[in-house]
Amino acid sequence: MVPVGLWELVVYFLRLGASGFGGPIALAGYMQRDLIPRRWITEEEYREGLAFSQMMPGPLAAQLAMWIGFIRHGVVGASLVGLVFVLPALLIVVVIAWLYVAYHGLSVVQALFYGMGPTIIAIVARSAYRLALTTVGSDRRLWAIFGVVALVTVVARTEVALLFVAAGLIGVLLYSPPGSWRKATVPLVGLVAAPGTAGLLAIPLLLELGAFFVKAGAFTFGSGLAIVPFLHEGVVMKHHWLTEREFLDAVAVGIITPGPVVITAAFVGFLVAGLSGAVIAAAGVFLPVYLFVLFVGRYIVRYRDKPALKGFVKGATAAASGAIAGAAVILGEGSIFDTWTAVIGVASILILWRFKPPEPLLLAVAGVIGIVLYGR
Structure with missing residues (x-):
């Protein structure tokens, strides 16, 4: 184990909160990838935190982040880590x-979400x-x-x-x-x-x-x-x-x-x-x-x-x-109420099933398609 300072941990979770895409499982994976090799937490501590987060209600990634802050720096660690992890997204x-x-x-905003709705x-x-x-x-x-x-x-x-x-x-x-x-x-x-x-x-x-x-x-x-x-x-x-x-x-x-x-x-x-x-x-x-x-x-x-x-x-x-x-x-x-939205919805399911792209990227593409198709 390498002792990790409070502010080192805070800076890491601030960066993760600002750049971590992919949902709770992906965010939990980033923590495992980054923190265990640095020896800031042990594999056993990570497994315990993940098990706790999966068993409890509430957002898994935020719970795991606060857990890591808590086991390293107590109430202050949990509080600051939770705050900076959520703040960028907020x-x-x-x-x-x-x-x-x-x-x-504006019609462009309505068109954007016209394509994104079926993908959601x-x-x-x-x-x-x-x-x-x-x-x-x-x-x-x-x-x-x-x-x-x-x-x-x-x-x-x-x-x-x-x-x-x-x-x-x-x-x-x-x-x-x-x-x-x-x-x-x-x-x-x-x-x-x-x-x-x-x-x-x-x-x-x-x-x-x-x-x-x-x-x-x-x-x-x-x-x-x-x-x-x-x-x-x-x-x-x-x-x-x-x-x-x-x-x-x-x-x-x-x-x-x-x-x-x-x-x-x-x-x-x-x-x-x-x-x-x-x-x-x-x-x-x-x-x-x-x-x-x-x-x-x-x-x-x-x-x-x-x-x-x-x-x-x-x-x-x-x-x-x-x-x-x-x-x-x-x-x-x-959200699926005409031919085009049905096509976007079915295509999104097939793409997610076959290629597993990042969800924000798929939504962005669907939004562009919505702008092209809206009003036709």
Whole structure:
């Protein structure tokens, strides 16, 4: 091991947050590639942090970054690393959101997102598929959870957040022998009880916005795009803060910017309440991650091999992948509405399947195609 200074670590994560594309798995891979050879962390510490981040709700990459900051420099390390990792993406998203609001009426902006919309659906669908493959595998019981949650999401036209908890508890029953329940009580209580923010939802807009995104950060298991169905349910269906079109545009911005995908929250917040809304939404979605790292992480690592905890995570993650699949169907109805958008959507799926290009690059190409085809 080589002792790493606080500011060395902060500078590294500032640079990663400003240049790291590819979503949570790619960002976690960059940390492994960069930090272990420098001997700033050990392979075992990385594996523990990755296991913790996969088991807990919230954005995986940000959680892993804060975990590394925490094990090296405690609360100060977790705080500064989390701040600088998110800050570049937040600033970029605020600028994009300002331009979006200022020039939303221009046909070129509408044409850009005309092409990007179907590609977003392809990316979301692929995310659901990949998450299901890695977490569900060949387990028929988990596929049943996946199918039920996907069907409920499509039929109800919304995500039912309690299904995540229910699916997790079903996972406990399926994969945990009775003798292991007592030993896993502490982390499971932390998982289920953390999102207790519903009482804040009746107060003014900024607090309502912050409370919603705290709950979003505390309930989203799986990949970065696992937050999409939850946001769609709250932002579009319940609160009517954004239209379907604006919501798809928000997801696109989260994908094309560096850093964690859930920075989509800042774009939504800006459209709802300006700069203060963007800051509060971003702070809200990352707050549960920060608190989990400080207060729950050590217990998750200690109990990560307990069947009850593993069962809860399996069930909740299967539900998350099902919700993403259902959200892809719902969002597809709003973005694939003519021949050209259907062609772009199908082509995007085939390209992602065959060539696996960087998602921001594919979105950029789709945007250019949208400009060419819009209005025809």
